Amino acid sequence: MTAPLSNDLRERVVGAIEAGESCRSAAARFGVAVSSAVKWHQRYRGTGSVAPGKMGGHRKRVLEPHRAFIIERINQTPHLTLHGLKDELAARGIKVSHDTVWKFLRREGLRFKKSTVCP
Missing domain, CATH: 1.10.10 (Arc Repressor Mutant, subunit A)
Structure with missing residues (x-):
């Protein structure tokens, strides 16, 4: 810009x-x-002024207030999927995309890792 x-x-x-x-x-x-x-x-x-208006800015992180809930759910259910977590958030009235959930988890250092041992 x-x-x-x-x-x-x-x-x-x-x-x-x-x-x-x-x-x-x-x-x-x-x-x-x-x-x-x-x-x-x-x-x-x-x-009465020619000064430019504010440019850009930062968006609030939607999931930040729900951080404790998300971490608790991942610890309780390690096999929880992104879409499953998104659905649980939607049940609590928090409508977000699975991409938003994914970005939040990456920022927090949380991951959905599959088992390295294949059955």
Whole structure:
């Protein structure tokens, strides 16, 4: 992801538009996309600032509050499958995909290992 352009550039573009220049000509003069000039001007009119909004962020880990339950279930039933664990979580009202369960288990260092001895 690229970094936002400087506030100085944003202010000069918006200043030109506020002075009566069109968005297209201001964008061409400062070497930015027309859509950027339009959005910066809209942000300025709406908030009074041309500063960029927050970018990115972190998502909450859905299964973190249920860590104790998951570890307890794996210790109680070592042959529990990912889909089985997902179904048990769904019965408790936690709707997640099996991929989410898998990623949680990998992060925690827990694994579903099959026996190395084949019958």
